[in-house]
Amino acid sequence: SVQQQLAIQNAQELLQKLSDKCFKACIQKPGSTLSSSEQKCISQCSDRYMDAWNIVSRAYAERIKRESNRH
Amino acid sequence: SVQQQLAIQNAQELLQKLSDKCFKACIQKPGSTLSSSEQKCISQCSDRYMDAWNIVSRAYAERIKRESNRH
Amino acid sequence: SVQQQLAIQNAQELLQKLSDKCFKACIQKPGSTLSSSEQKCISQCSDRYMDAWNIVSRAYAERIKRESNRH
Amino acid sequence: MSLSSLANDPELQKFVAAKELENQLTTQVHHLTNICFDKCVESSGSLSDLSAKQTTCLQNCVERFLDCTMLITNRTVQRIQQGR
Amino acid sequence: MSLSSLANDPELQKFVAAKELENQLTTQVHHLTNICFDKCVESSGSLSDLSAKQTTCLQNCVERFLDCTMLITNRTVQRIQQGR
Amino acid sequence: MSLSSLANDPELQKFVAAKELENQLTTQVHHLTNICFDKCVESSGSLSDLSAKQTTCLQNCVERFLDCTMLITNRTVQRIQQGR
Incomplete structure (x- = not known):
């Protein structure tokens, strides 16, 4: 369905942004494996980004609702 | 018309770039309102970006004209 | 052909990325001509980017092959 | 049902318009999160949990970014009308 | 040959699917090169020739970026399933 | 007038080609402004008015960026022809 396609596209874009952001933030020098501290950093970074996504959303x-009531 | 649609699309892209650029340049820590110095910075930043757009354009x-005369 | 169009699109995207990356890396203050040291920097930068593209590719x-064998 | 009668169906039109709007809003949320995460979270140290301060910063960031866009839009419209 | 019989041609379908996949993979290579060039080459001084160290770094960068994406994907799927 | 005769109309074809070119050029102006604003304006302090120095820098920035693109394009074509 259109709805599902939108949801999938949305999820893909979120995952892409998350990977870019958290890779840059957590991996200074790429080594032969992800160290446990790198893994922890990536998990926390992606949790915080998802939290931020929900707050921003x-x-x-709310802002759009407020603006449309004003008119 | 196609012409108008292009102009609108162009204006939207310009406004998007302006917002991104001037928000990053002028708002260090987002507060509960835009301070007057933040407003002034945004106005100046967007005026300069528009000036730059005209100069670059x-x-x-001119460069394209010069290149196409050469061939 | 589709194949050629893809190849051209791919080449265009590569050239765009190369220009952005190497202009930012090599031109600190744009002058009235490209100096010979700027030209040398751009040539090296684009060679290294192409090398990197081949290694990354x-x-x-290899990774995709490994992953698909695992399933 | 023919394609042209389908395209004129008011219920379907409403559904498609709503989906397009949702799509635009979602794109804007991605954009705002990207900017505000940098301003409020990444630059401010710990990633272990969002602090109250970071949460307020994210909310303010959305509001001020939209203020900024409105300010610039008004100014640009004025400038175009003045023909500069 | 009609368009609909062309669209149902299995050879053509395979060809189009392969081209689409190639296109996606190439887009991803552009993206990875962009990120890994910054991490491994640009930040580390000389551009005169790729050192063995830079080459290894680029290979590791691809592997770790994909690990990172898989870690985040699994975590996000879990989070959505838990309905948070 | 049928769609196919419309699509073969030379005046309309010229108009559409000109619009497409205008669109491409505008996209490039957005891209150049974005890069050159950072190089010449944002990094150099005051935003109160463009100085003569900043104006010259913007003009040079456009010229040198296009030189840079031409240099890279020629080099890449050579490299591809040598089959490296």
Whole structure:
């Protein structure tokens, strides 16, 4: 369905952004494996990015609601 | 018309770039309102970006003209 | 042909990335001509980027092969 | 049902318009998260949990970014109308 | 040959699918080169020739980026399944 | 007038080709402004008015970026022809 396709596209874009952001933040010098501290950093970074996504999403929805009530 | 649609698309892309650039340049720590110095910085930044757009646009047109005369 | 169009699109994207990357790396203050040291820097930068593209491409292909054998 | 009668169906039109809007809003949320994460979270040390300060910063970041866009939009419209 | 019989041709379908995949893989190679060039080459001084160290770094960079994507994908799927 | 005769109309073809070119050129101006604003304006302090120095820098930036693209294009074509 269109709905599912949108959701999948959305998830893919989120995963792409997460990988870019957290790889840059957590991997200084790529070694032969992910060290446990790198893994921990990536997990935390992606959790925080998802938290931020939810907060931003709510704040944006509220703002749009407020603006559309004003008109 | 196609012409208008292009102009609108162009304006939207310009506004998007302006917002990204000037928000990054002028807002260090987002507060509960835009301070007057932040507003001033945003206005100046967007004026300068528009000036730059015009200068770049002219320089680019001249270069293309020069190149196409050469061939 | 589709194949050629893909190849051209691919080459264009590579040239765009190369220009962005090497201009940023090699031109600190744009002057009235490219100095010989700027030209040398651009040539080296683009050669290294192409080398990197080939190494990355091979490493990526190997990884995908390994992953698909695992399943 | 023919394609042209389908395309004129008001329910379907509403559904498609709603989906397109949702798509645009989602794209904007991606963009805002990308910018505000850098401003409020990445630069401020710990990633172990979002602090109250970081949460407020993210909310303010969304509001101020949209203020910034409105300010610039108004200014640009004025400038175009003045024909500069 | 009609368009619909062409579109159902299994050889053509395979060819188109292969081209689409090639296109996706190439896009990903562009993306990885962009990231890994910054991590392994640009930041590390000389551009005169890729050192063995830079080459290894580029290979590791591809592997670790994909590890990173897999880690995040698994974590995100878990998070969505837990309904957070 | 049928669609196919419309699509073969030389005036319309010229108009569409000109619009497509305009679109490409505009995209390139956006790209150049983005790069050259950073090189010449943002990094150099005051935003109150463009100085003569900043204006010259912007003009040079456009010229040198295009030189850089031409240099890289020629070099890449050579490299491909040598089959490296």
